[in-house]
Amino acid sequence: MEKLNNEETYxxxxxxxxxxxxxxxxxxxxxxxxxxxxxxxxxxxxxNNIDKVIDSILDIxxxxxxxxxxxxxxxxxxxxxxxxxxxxxxxxxxxxxxxxRYLKSARNVKSAGRGITLVPEYRSMAIELIKSVVSTExxxxxxxxxxQGAPLPTDNVHTANQVLRDMIxxxxxxxxxxxxxxxxxxxxxxxxxxxxxxxxxxxxxxxxQYAQRQSNEWTEIFEYMNLLVxxxxxxxxxxxxxxxxxxxxxxxxxxxxxxxRAFLAIDSIKNKPYEARGFNIDQDYLPVxxxxxxxxxxxxxFENYFIVIEVTMSTNSRQEAMEGEPVRRHVADLVMNKxxxxxGIFIANKIDSNTAETxxxxxxxxxxxxxxALKIVPFTLRQFSTYFQYMFTHNIASPDKVxxxxxxxxxxxxxxxxxxxxAEIDRIVFQxxx
Numbered sequence: 001m002e003k004l005n006n007e008e009t010y011x012x013x014x015x016x017x018x019x020x021x022x023x024x025x026x027x028x029x030x031x032x033x034x035x036x037x038x039x040x041x042x043x044x045x046x047x048n049n050i051d052k053v054i055d056s057i058l059d060i061x062x063x064x065x066x067x068x069x070x071x072x073x074x075x076x077x078x079x080x081x082x083x084x085x086x087x088x089x090x091x092x093x094x095x096x097x098x099x100x101r102y103l104k105s106a107r108n109v110k111s112a113g114r115g116i117t118l119v120p121e122y123r124s125m126a127i128e129l130i131k132s133v134v135s136t137e138x139x140x141x142x143x144x145x146x147x148q149g150a151p152l153p154t155d156n157v158h159t160a161n162q163v164l165r166d167m168i169x170x171x172x173x174x175x176x177x178x179x180x181x182x183x184x185x186x187x188x189x190x191x192x193x194x195x196x197x198x199x200x201x202x203x204x205x206x207x208x209q210y211a212q213r214q215s216n217e218w219t220e221i222f223e224y225m226n227l228l229v230x231x232x233x234x235x236x237x238x239x240x241x242x243x244x245x246x247x248x249x250x251x252x253x254x255x256x257x258x259x260x261r262a263f264l265a266i267d268s269i270k271n272k273p274y275e276a277r278g279f280n281i282d283q284d285y286l287p288v289x290x291x292x293x294x295x296x297x298x299x300x301x302f303e304n305y306f307i308v309i310e311v312t313m314s315t316n317s318r319q320e321a322m323e324g325e326p327v328r329r330h331v332a333d334l335v336m337n338k339x340x341x342x343x344g345i346f347i348a349n350k351i352d353s354n355t356a357e358t359x360x361x362x363x364x365x366x367x368x369x370x371x372x373a374l375k376i377v378p379f380t381l382r383q384f385s386t387y388f389q390y391m392f393t394h395n396i397a398s399p400d401k402v403x404x405x406x407x408x409x410x411x412x413x414x415x416x417x418x419x420x421x422x423a424e425i426d427r428i429v430f431q432x433x434x
Contacts, residue, residue, distance in 0.1 A: 002045070007136055010046050014133040016103060017126045020118055022050050023057060033115035033241050035074045036060055038096035039081045046134050070240045104284060111284040113241040119283065121170045121202060124162040128153035160191040167198045176205045203283075204274060210285050211273040214265035218392045220244065221265055224258045225385035229349060231313070250287070252313045253279065255381070256297045257287035259309050259347060262388055263300050266397050271301040296330040302399045305341045306334060315350035323348075324358040331374050332364035343406055344376035351378045357418030377409045378422070383429045390433040405432060 004010050019041055024030040032041060040056045060077060067073035082089045100116055103109045108122045108129070118126060135142060153159040164185075171178050178201050183190050214221065223236050224244060233248040246254045260277050263269070269276065277298055278291030291297045298309040310327045312319060323346070331344040346359060355378060362374040387405060391397035405428070412424040 004045060004047055004134065008134050009137075009139055009142065010134045011132075012042075012045075012099075013103065013106060014130050015044075015046055016041060016116075017108060017118075018046075018050060018130045018133055019044075019053055019057075020109075020116075021126060021130060022054055024118070026054055027058070029117070031112045031115060031117040032057065033061075033113060034096060034100070035064070035077055037100060037115060038092045039077055042096055042099050043081065043085060104282070107283065113239075114243055115241065121166045121199065122163065124159065124166050125153050128156075128159050128162075154192055154195070155188050157188045157191065160188040160195065161185070164191055164195045164198070167195055167202065170202055171198060174202070174205060176201055204272070207273050207281075207285070211264045211269075214261050215267055215397070217261075218265045218388070218397070221258060221261050222385055222389050222392075224254070225262075225381060225388070228255055228258065229381050229385065231349065252311075253287035253290045255311045255313060255347070256290055257281070259311055259384075260298050262384075263298070263307070263309065263399075266388075266391070266399055266402065268302055268399050269300050270303065271299070276300050293326060296334070299334070300399075301340075305343060305403065306338055307399065307402070308334060308342060308344045309347065310344065311347045313349065315348060315352070317352055317354060319348065319352040320354035320358055324355060327376065328358070328362070328364050328374055331376055332366065332372050335372055335374065336366060342375070343403065344374065345384075345402075345406065346376055346378040347381055347384055348378070349381050351380055351422055353418040353422065355418075356422045360413045360416070360418055360421050362413075375406075375410055377406050377425065379409075379425065379429070383426060387429055387433060405429065408432075 002010055002012060020030040020032060023032065036057045039060065040053055044053050064070065064073050078089060078092050081092060103116055104111060108119055108126050109116050110119050111117075137145075154163055168178075178198055181194055181197055183193065185191050185194065220238055223238065224246065227234065227236055227244065227246045228251060231246070231248065231251055233246070235243045235245045237243050256277070256279050260273075260279075263276075264273055278295055279297070280288040282288050296308045297311055300307045300309070308331050310323065310330065312323050314322055327344060327346055331342060334342045344359075346355070348355075359374075359376040359378055362376055364372045364374055366372060387402075388397075391401055409425045409428050412428060413421045416424060
């Protein structure tokens with residue numbers, strides 16, 4: 001909460017929702033791009049005339065549309081805002097980036113390019129929420145209520161029904177088959193149980209649609225890999241209103257995520273995309289933490305085999321201690337429980353020679369002391385990303401092509417030790433891409 005004056009406070013989240021809904025009312029679309037948010041939204045509050053805020057957004061939008069140099073136009077807009085507000089110039093971008101990330105953590109808002117828009121199935125909830133943008137309730141009491149669990153609009157039967165209808169409209173729009181659980185819709189609790197069930201159906205459908213788009217987004221996937229190879233926190237501009245970035249503190253999560261996306265792009269998987277990943281994602285399909293240690297990071301089933309992908313951002317001598325046992329255990333568990341062959345791919349920015357040697361030996365004993373010969377090949381992220389780009393630029397991307405590379409690299413371990421096997425893998429990768 002933030003103060004408006006001595007008697008009133010307001011919710012920045014609800015103020016943004018108000019602006020988005022007003023913009024939708026004026027234009028038919030709730031989307032706000034980055035520069036509009038940085039200059040017009042985060043610098044205002046309910047004491048401002050909301051129609052004038054929308055006027056400012058639309059003015060920027062029209063001028064930016066005809067600007068020849070979008071970067072210079074954005075810089076000039078920031079300069080003008082800086083002169084007016086007398087804040088640090090960098091704050092406009094840094095605060096906008098941070099605030100957008102906070103907003104997208106709420107279920108009502110999702111990414112739209114570099115900006116944000118409303119989540120359609122939560123539109124009714126947003127309309128109810130903005131009825132309490134400003135509050136005269138004492139700040140201490142409001143904080144206490146928020147900490148204890150503030151009431152939601154969907155605690156009300158009427159609003160819960162409205163949101164449920166939004167869900168059903170969304171299901172029917174996408175032609176998603178669904179069934180409503182056989183419980184009476186006579187209480188907000190029961191309605192919300194049904195709503196959450198339908199939301200899971202929508203989420204699964206949309207993730208499957210997302211998976212199907214990945215082959216068309218391979219260049220973005222490749223650029224994310226490059227950012228992870230550098231791991232400096234730098235940005236990469238994909239288009240005028242779309243910039244990608246890997247937060248350094250989240251590099252491990254992004255590495256799992258981008259390898260998941262890479263194999264979705266390679267396609268032909270038999271399991272569902274949400275079954276393939278061990279980590280969670282948010283509503284924008286970005287990673288939320290890394291996969292827990294009890295199973296593989298990523299597991300893809302193909303027609304004739306499984307591929308396990310294990311990754312790490314560790315590059316030093318601790319890499320083998322941290323990854324050698326878990327990776328072999330995960331692959332071994334699958335070897336014992338699957339009827340198809342299982343292949344393990346280990347990816348890091350740098351492969352420690354001790355790690356390579358552990359996977360070269362590739363032995364695991366189960367609880368019956370039966371010896372399992374595991375097939376695991378370590379690749380650097382640079383090697384994999386280069387081969388990934390090669391497959392797509394030559395229109396030969398397929399899991400069998402990946403397995404072809406894997407098989408040749410795996411065979412190269414014979415009569416070699418860890419360091420020389422690493423060198424031979426590198427030679428094979430770059431020989432194959434010509």
